[in-house]
Amino acid sequence: MNTTSTAGRPDRTGPRPPAARARWAWLTLGTAAHLLAVGGRWDVAAAAWIFPVLLLRFARTGRVWSGALWLWLANTAAAVGWLVESALFSPFVLAGAVGLAALLTLPYLLDRLLVGRVRPWAALLVFPASVAAAEFLITLLSPFGTAYGSQAATQVDVLPLLQLVSVTGSYGIGFLLAWCATAVNALWEAASWRAARRTVVTCASVVLAVVLAGGARLAFCPPDGPTVRIAAVTADAALIRAQKAAYARATGGRADLVAHPPPGLRPAQRAVLDSLLAATRREAAAGAKIVVWPEQGVRVLAADESATIAAARAAARSSRVYLEVGLGVQTAQPPAYGRNEALLVDPGGTVRWTYQKAHPIPGSETFVPGDGRVPTAATPYGRLANVICYDADFPGMMRVPADIMLVPSHDWAEYGRAHTRKAALRAVEAGYALVRPDAEGVTAAFDDQGRVLASTDYFTTDRQATVAYVPVHGTTTVYDRIGDGFAWLCLAAVGALLAAGATAGRRPAAPTRSAG
Incomplete structure (x- = not known):
């Protein structure tokens, strides 16, 4: 209620706005922290816990729609920052980033609109459920998968916390971060500790329980049993550079490249193939039972494809190894002008599968995608499975019955390390070991709890070979059994909260302490 002072001015007895x-x-500090929590190469894990607190505080203390616009700009700045640090900038990708920023702004808007209209216990769920639902919708509706927008990617080095994704998928971590932001804001807004004590203690207890349970899983349930020696190899860097130079001499379009290859292209391609075959024989002689080449480790013209596969089969047969061949085939057929595929050859020289990449990189790759059915093969070293690079950013296609997932990849200097680190999420979610050879990035092998078994940076290592002893038996996770059940539950909760908010009257706002 307003009263009038002796000077005739209204005297507001309610809480003053900040x-x-x-x-x-x-807003400024929250945006700055967000730039360090985007799933990129400059991530700081703690920043992912800080920026939602500050941006949620901004959202709750101003006008609804102008605040949402500023938060959209803040999320856009973070998305553009990720594009710049990952060297992914293009008009198509920029438009996609702006759209994703709008989707990631919705949780703040829903919190601002609904918190005062639903019961206090339900108000605590609005922001975390909306964050998890938004992350889930990105994987369902956008061509970017979990490449951007998943806060779990910022926590891949925090192994006790990372174990949560074996139950909830990556969305559980986003939920937990957002719930903490809600609890901190409840404390910030409360008139006393007593008023916010239950909210804060409950949230802190859940976070502690998640971390302790994850730590116990790491300590008491590590991967146990036999291992297999796996070698991930690339061609000599000098030969790859020579092949790039040969491609650069092409003067026509992609169809002309096949009909009239530039001088020196075929010899350069053959030199790369010979280097990979030699590396395969070397690693097999050293004890490797599985050898993996990177995505498009060998690039060939369509006319040379059969001879290239025959050479790989002969190498697998003579060395008695399982050989995963990354093959890029150039054809004259538009619009793709090629195929991006991986073949598994067994020690008898038999091709066990030919898999085509299902998810081209948006705005970059033009090949016709495969059907997305992930192949598996039973071997003496467990069930092997295979996707290619960007496919692993789509959790839905990565839930397959496997013990070891092979992910041949081809990144670049600015993005390789961050992209490889994210692959650990899929290993923990699905309960298998994962081996990701990266032609121009960071090659790594992970066990089913996200531990790094071996790692090699292409740009800092002379000899391009990574050897890991990989467990041959995976495990069955809760996420493997229930799939995206947690994410669907969060999406349903958002719908229920919207319905409750639409039918309820405005509840009294919590007291807001002055920032002045």
Whole structure:
């Protein structure tokens, strides 16, 4: 209620809004922290816990729609920052980033609209359920998968916390981060510790329980049993550079490349193939039972494809290894002008599968995608499975009955390390070991709990071979059994909260302490 002072001015007895300078400070600091929590090469795990607190504070203390616009700009700045640090900038990808930023702004808007209209216990769920639902919708509706927008990617080095994804998928971590932001804001808004104590203690207890359970899983249930020696190899870097130079001499279009290859292209391609075959024989002689080449480790013209596969089969047969061949085939047929595929050859020289990449990189790759059916093969070293590079950013296709997942990849200097680190999420979710050879990035092998078994940076290592002793038996996870049940539950919760908010009257707002 307003009263009138002796000077005739209205005297507001209710809580004063925060000073404008404080609100802009929260927005600025929150955006800066968000730039360090985007799933890129400059991530700081702690920043992912900080930025939602500050941006949620900004959202709750100003006008609804102008605040949402500023938060959209903040999320866009973070998305563009990720594009820049990952060297992914293009008009198509930029448009996609702006769209994803809008989707990631919705949880703040829903929180601002619904918190005062639903019961207090339900208000605590609005922001975390909306964050998890938004991350899930990105994987369902956008061509980017979990490449951007998943906060779990910022926590891949925090192994006790990472174990949560074996139950909830990556969305559980986003939920937990957002719930903590809600609890901190409840404390920030409360008139006393007593008013927010239950909310804060409950949230802190759940986070502690998740971390302790994850730590116990790491300590008491490590992968046990036999291992297999796997070698991931690339061609000599000098030969790869020579092949690139040969491609650069092409003067026509992609169809002309096949009909009239530039001088020196075929010899350069053959030199790369010979280097990989030699590396395969070397690693087999050293004890490797499985050898993996990177994505498009060998690039050939369509006319040379059969001879290339025959050479790989002969190498697998003579060395008695399982050989995963990454093959890029150039054809004259538009619009793809080629295929991006991987073949598994067994020690008898038999091709066990030919898999075509299902998810081209948006705005970059033009080949016709495969059907997305992940192949598996039973071997003496467990069930092997295979996807290619960007396919692993789509959790739905990665839930397959396997013990070892092979992910031949081809990144670049600015993105290789971050992209490989994200692959650990799929290993923990699905309960298999994962081997990811990267032609121009970071090659790594992970066990089913996300531990790094071996790692090699292409740009800092002379000899391009990574050897890991990989468990041959995976495990069955809760996520493997229930799939995206947690994410669907969060999506349903958002719908229920929207319905409740639409039918309820405005509840009294919680007291807000002055920032002035």
